[in-house]
């Protein structure tokens with residue numbers, strides 16, 4: 001096991017739970033609270049021109065505080081590495097969950113899809129587009145709630161969500177026609193298309209557009225034609241059709257999506273996005289911390305407010321707060 005001195009005493013590294021392009025994700029234990037976390041480890045040399053994506057993802061995750069967006073607890077930068085300490089999503093990838101069940105019944109698909117809409121509506125409302133929405137970037141926590149990850153491609157256009165984007169990014173299978181055509185596009189509109197592909201995958205168990213040859217895949221996406229399996233209900237077909245519109249102008253908007261009958265059919269209320277508990281002062285959590293570090297609640301809180309919210313103190317506070325919100329006892333490991 002590679003030893004990273006930067007983590008010594010703070011996090012105990014365990015098994016590797018994911019390895020993507022330029023990052024490796026390892027399960028770890030936050031020493032002070034014993035809570036599990038996922039640490040995304042990136043080597044600066046292999047990052048190369050992807051380095052700006054790390055900074056983009058950190059800034060996005062520090063701003064996006066939502067119950068269905070994976071929480072960032074701490075960032076550690078050393079001479080050769082970046083370590084992003086993230087919320088551990090023990091249920092793994094939604095993709096594996098769909099494959100395991102072959103396809104999801106409409107009720108379960110709706111529950112998951114409402115959580116995704118809530119997170120994406122919240123992001124768009126804050127001026128962020130994800131641009132890489134796909135089942136691999138949707139994880140499950142232990143209560144089978146969804147967590148969006150991988151904001152390395154997200155965009156926060158300076159001129160707001162009405163400003164056009166040009167960078168072609170994300171994986172073609174989930175990419176909107178205007179994006180693969182290299183046209184200017186709106187981040188919000190390409191996210192809706194990707195969500196349409198996601199919903200199709202949830203309900204069908206396979207992808208609407210798939211082909212081993214990139215050229216044929218592009219042709220299928222640009223045609224906007226896909227199979228409609230017999231088990232899809234009328235409303236599901238209508239909703240998918242409204243999201244997989246080749247012409248972005250005809251595509252359903254995130255606001256219409258929140259109020260769509262397929263979405264509200266059970267709960268009869270539109271999807272709302274509730275801010276995740278921002279940085280509320282919680283004295284019980286602060287007292288638990290002050291019992292160890294000897295500082296007063298006020299001093300700890302002042303330091304938290306002044307920090308850049310990515311240090312060990314912030315991680316400890318947030319992990320204790322998560323424990324409390326899950327109804328667990330607050331404990332801190334004393335120096336053994």
Ligand SMILES: O=C(Nc1ccc2c(c1)CNCC2)c1ccc(F)cc1
Nearest residue numbers: 017025038086087088089090092149
């Ligand atoms: O928790 C994560 N991944 C994870 C967790 C559990 C399991 C997996 C991935 C995959 N195998 C099943 C178990 C995770 C969390 C944040 C992140 F950015 C990337 C990955």
